[in-house]
Amino acid sequence: MATQPSVPAEPAAAAPSAAPEPIAAQPGKVQAFLAKNTKVILAPVIGILAFLGLWAALAPMVDTSLGALPGPLEVAEQGAALYGEWQASNEAAAEFYAAQDARIAAGTQAMAFDYAGPPTFLDQVVTSLETVALGFILATVVAVPIGLAAGLSPIFNAAINPLIQIMKPVSPLAWLPIVTMVVSATVTSADPMLAKSFVISAVVVTLCSLWPTLINTAVGTASIDKDLLNVGRVLKLGTFQKLTKLVLPSSLPYIFTGMRLSLGVGWMVLIAAEMLAQNPGLGKFVWDEFQNGSSQSLARIMFAVIVIGLIGFLLDRLMMTLQNLVSRNHAV
Structure with a gap:
């Protein structure tokens, strides 16, 4: 029986590519997007705007010796004036x-x-940042080795723990006169590399x-x-290798x-020390404006307070970013 030739089947038509689903048809994704942005962006913005609104509404009701408490607009105007200065x-x-x-080229x-002009607000900001940076670096250089030794040696920890508990609560206002006398007696050069006031503030910090x-x-x-630590003993790691390979990576957080x-x-300590000792920086700027007593002084002080808070926030974010970077690269 003769077989009929098979007819080749036609290739199936390619299915049309599915069009991207509109955002409106993705309620789950839309809700997740709104929830994320509400928490990260919208809620902080609403909080800040509400604070500014309350500030603007309540400030005229507060009378001081220099007039009514300045509102957000007056403080912003003084910030712009400080930048202009x-x-x-x-x-x-x-x-x-x-x-x-x-004159030098002409020989006269x-x-x-x-240039001996008075320091501006931005100059004071830079001075305070330099001072806190030096004080923080010195504190880290001193604290980390002692902390490592205290953590590794219970005897050493027991020996220094009473001193830590006694010295920790001492106010910077108590340290300031002692540090001032010690630095003044130590730095006797007529033209020191670092100004005495700068060194005093950094040491207090x-x-x-x-x-x-x-x-x-x-x-x-x-x-x-x-x-x-037992693995380190089995591998016969030296003290330096033990610190760098085991102790430090585990202690970094x-x-x-x-x-x-x-x-x-x-x-925080630096601002208080600068105000009390009249050392150059943001603290001295706040105190000078308070003593000045002009009609713009209160707005300038409030602008300085906002700048101090913003700088503190940015310094904390900087340290958090550095922590995440170092912890990621030194996981045990």
Whole structure:
């Protein structure tokens, strides 16, 4: 029986590519998007706007010796005025140096002098940041080794624990006169590399901010898994290798938590020390404006307070970012 030739089947038509589903047809994704942005962006914005609204509404009701409490607009205007003063100071300094260079080139002036204009608000901000940076670095250099030793040696920890508990609550206002006398007696040069006022403020920051780093480092070191240390003994690791390969990576979260706390404490301590000792910086700016007593002084003080808070927040975010970066690269 003859078989009929099979007819080849036609290829099936390719299914049309599915069009992307509109966002409106994805209620789950829309809700997740709104929930995420409400928590991260919308809620903080609403909170800030509500605070500014209450501030603007209640400020005129508060009378002070310098007039009504300034509202957000008045404070912002003084912030812009402070920035304008900084620009004018830079222009005056540039003109001074240009004229000085011309006199030196003409032979009417033998040597160059530095511009002696008063520091502006931004100059004070930079001075405070430099001071807290030096004090924080000194505190970290002192606190981390002592904390490591205290965490590894129960005897050493028992020996220094009473001293830590006594020194930790001491106010910066108590440290300031002692540090001032010691630094004044130590730095006797007529032209020191660092100004005495700068060194005094940095040392006060160091003495008041090293304790959170020291305590957290000791706690982190003492909580290392004993099996991990036993592995180091089996491998016959030296002291340096034990610290760098086992102890430090395991203690990093505690150390950075202490450093974040120390930096926050140092920033608060610095403002108080600058106000009391009249050392250059944001604290001195606030005190000078308070003593000035002009109609703009209160708005300038409030602007400085906002800047101090913002800088403290940014310093904390910086330390958090550094902690995440270092912890990611040094996981045990």
